[in-house]
Amino acid sequence: MYEIIQPYIxxxxxxxxxxxxxTVILVCQLGRxxxxxxxxxxxxxxxxxxxxxxTLQVTTTVYENAVIDxxxxxxxxxLTLFIMxxxxxxxxxxxxxGPFMPIEQFYYNKISLSHFVQLLAAxxxxxxxxxxxxxxxxxxxxxxxxxxxNIVGIYEQCAFNHPYHIYLHLLFELVGSFxxxxxLTRSTSSTFSAFFMAMVFTGVVTFxxxxxxxPLIATTLFYGCRxxxxxxxILVYWISPVIGWLLxxxxxxxxxxxxxxxxxxx
Numbered sequence: 540m541y542e543i544i545q546p547y548i549x550x551x552x553x554x555x556x557x558x559x560x561x562t563v564i565l566v567c568q569l570g571r572x573x574x575x576x577x578x579x580x581x582x583x584x585x586x587x588x589x590x591x592x593x594t595l596q597v598t599t600t601v602y603e604n605a606v607i608d609x610x611x612x613x614x615x616x617x618l619t620l621f622i623m624x625x626x627x628x629x630x631x632x633x634x635x636x637g638p639f640m641p642i643e644q645f646y647y648n649k650i651s652l653s654h655f656v657q658l659l660a661a662x663x664x665x666x667x668x669x670x671x672x673x674x675x676x677x678x679x680x681x682x683x684x685x686x687x688x689n690i691v692g693i694y695e696q697c698a699f700n701h702p703y704h705i706y707l708h709l710l711f712e713l714v715g716s717f718x719x720x721x722x723l724t725r726s727t728s729s730t731f732s733a734f735f736m737a738m739v740f741t742g743v744v745t746f747x748x749x750x751x752x753x754p755l756i757a758t759t760l761f762y763g764c765r766x767x768x769x770x771x772x773i774l775v776y777w778i779s780p781v782i783g784w785l786l787x788x789x790x791x792x793x794x795x796x797x798x799x800x801x802x803x804x805x
Contacts, residue, residue, distance in 0.1 A: 552610035552686045559603045559676050559687075560623070566672075567596040568630060583654070587661045593634030594665035595672065597627060598759045602673040602694070608744065610686050617741040624733025637753050638662060639720070639784045646785060647792070666759040670694070699766035702748050709779045715739070715752045716783035724791065751776055 570592040578585040600623055608616040627636070635641055638659055645655040677687035701708055719739065726732045743750045751757030757776035761767075767775070 551684060552606065555684045555686055556603055556607055556611075556619075559606075559673075560600060562676050563596055563599045563603075563672070564626065564630070567592045570595075571630070571632060583657070587657055589632045590634045590636070590658055590661040591665045593627075593631040593636045594662045594755070595669060596630070597636045598666045598669035598756065599672050601756060601760065602670065602690070605693070606686050606690050609690070613741060613745060616744070617737050620737035620740055621733050624736050625730065628729035628733060636662070637755050639716070639753070639781070642781060643785060643788050647788070662755055663758075666755050669759055697761070697764035699748075699761065699764055701766065705767075705771060705775065708748070708750060709775045711747055711750055712752060712775055712779040713783035713786075715743070715750065716780035717787045719752060720784050720787040721790075724787075752780060754780060 571589060574585055574588045574592070578588065604616060604619060604623075607619045635658065641650065641655050641658045641662075644650045645652070650658075674691060677691055719736070722735055723732055726735070739752070743752070751760065754777045757772075761776065762772065
């Protein structure tokens with residue numbers, strides 16, 4: 540989707556990114572704080588509001604990650620993903636911030652249809668306004684800088700970076716989402732989880748191209764971009780990763796089922 544270019548005043552790009560990330564986190568944390576003070580934590584509206592602000596934080600910070608990658612390099616990109624992962628674990632208050640877990644819970648009848656639809660509505664509402672939020676910070680909330688002006692142009696003229704055949708990208712989404720769930724559900728440390736995800740996405744950007752490994756992130760970043768029609772978009776970025784995720788869940792569900800004891804016969 541973009542190419543790394545010669546760094547432009549790294550300290551300036553770093554300052555711009557710091558202002559951006561701080562603004563996003565502060566706004567979302569303020570929203571959570573207001574929810575904590577005004578809503579019952581057991582209410583459905585509180586759960587959906589927390590889901591909204593958690594998803595807004597995740598989907599909006601994703602846009603700035605490209606600025607880090609382009610102007611500060613791949614190592615800073617990986618470090619940023621790790622730090623954002625730690626902050627996500629600290630602030631999200633149990634929000635899913637993506638459709639995988641709601642889909643899994645609905646599939647196994649752990650949440651109702653209405654709750655499932657409401658969670659997705661909260662997530663997609665946040666995803667829908669995330670670019671507008673990002674653009675406001677880039678062009679209005681701070682002094683306009685060359686990195687942010689350039690990144691607006693890149694996103695508004697988006698085109699897919701698929702160096703391999705489309706079906707290899709489809710396979711990667713399936714295997715990648717399967718692997719992510721299998722690792723994260725077994726992780727006992729939020730630090731390890733953040734490190735693992737940072738390494739995964741750094742490797743993806745480096746070697747594979749435009750992969751999301753999350754349907755909501757894919758829709759937020761890539762939907763409508765040139766180079767992939769609607770049918771292939773749904774197949775690659777929705778159906779394939781959801782199948783991979785549910786396949787991991789299916790394997791785990793089989794593993795925890797109690798074994799039937801054999802009756803002894805005389």
